[in-house]
Amino acid sequence: MFVYNIIEIGNYRGNIMENKNRVIFHVDVNSAFLSWEAAYRMHLGSSIDLREIPSVVGGDVESRHGIVLAKSMPAKECGIKTGETLYKAREKCPELVIVPPNFQLYIMYSDELIEILKEYTPDIQKFSVDECFLDFTGMEHMYKDPVALAYEIKGRIKKELGFTVNIGISNNKLLAKIASDLKKPDMVHTLYPSQIEEKMWPLPVEALFMVGKATAPKLHRLNINTIGDLARYDRNILKQKFKSFGTMIWSFANGIENSQVRSDSHIDVKCIGNSTTQPFDVKDMETARKVLLFLCETVCLRLRNSKNLCSLVAVSMRNSEFINYSRQRKLDYYTDSTIKVWNIACELFKEGWKGDAIRNMGVRVSKLCSNDFMQISMFDDRNVEKMRALDKTIDNIRMKYGSYAIVRCSFLNSGLNAINGGYRL
């Protein structure tokens, strides 16, 4: 999203000057999945507000999806973290209320949020299901005070949709994002360059965008513990140790970032993937082929919907020891055919599989191009047009009557889901 747009040190001043007049908001839904569950349940008349009790949105333990996806503030106070196992969460808080996720609902709320925001500016970049950037640059005649505007937007969302957001304001996306993360929930914060030293530098270095659990310990070994430590560190040493990533996080620590707010229509998708953890370990080729087929079904449906073709297919595996490995192949043609992608995925699995027990499998297609003109491989069989027509027919039936309206007979009585996941944040 920020793209790895490293500004060389010579442009440092220039960057500040360029950004000086920009007005960027970052809107972040507080504990999104949980807030949306709570808002929806209250809308249906529930007297319990999940946000006010220790609660989490979590997957199903039985089918090995048992992790925390979102937590309430009281759950956070018990020490519960997003991503940890429900087992651990329950240990920390025995009275914890766990509700299953409902991705359709989240997409609905996300769309409603965007509809409200669109009333204020057309320059919106949806960064994820619960976050987006807004650009108000050049709109000073309409909105004189950005902070007052943020309060108005925040208030409307709360009143009309029933959940709270944090809004961060600055003159670039990075600072706006860090601002929205400062203190939660239901708050508006500014983080202008003049406030970096006071508001951002005292924060732990982990609070910086792109500093995750692998990078943080490496920085600590260099005695870099706060964002300020990183900002003041020798940039050349960071470059030497971490390559371009080093100069990027150094720039971020100094508040330097100048990417544009890009509305969704200007963002080209780079890859489409679907992976799933099975309730049981896959130990034979026949089951693997079935799992790969339903993964390919959703991936290729989405590929065709995006009006793209792909020329790279990848298969990933995670075994029962939690070791990940993968296999990929570049094609010398482009395709969006379910059967074709599936055949390649099966070959890749066969080549790569080490014979171990597989808990998670994934299929991903990339190196996409528009399907406006389809270059049919010289060596393609003559059924290409027929296969495309078949895929299109199946897509139409599924979109009209639902995913399960038409199911391949190999899934009948197989104990597997014919269509998997496919929700897109």
Place this chain on the structure above:
DNA sequence: TCTGGGGTCCTAGGACCC
């Protein structure tokens, strides 16, 4: 004890060509 899913980008190492 149990550990999701959807993305983007970077890098090391090897193959291959000139």
Place this chain on the structure above:
DNA sequence: TCTGGGGTCCTAGGACCC
């Protein structure tokens, strides 16, 4: 028989984000 180096492409793996 033993020896270059530069460039590009591909694969596998891993980092980060939500």
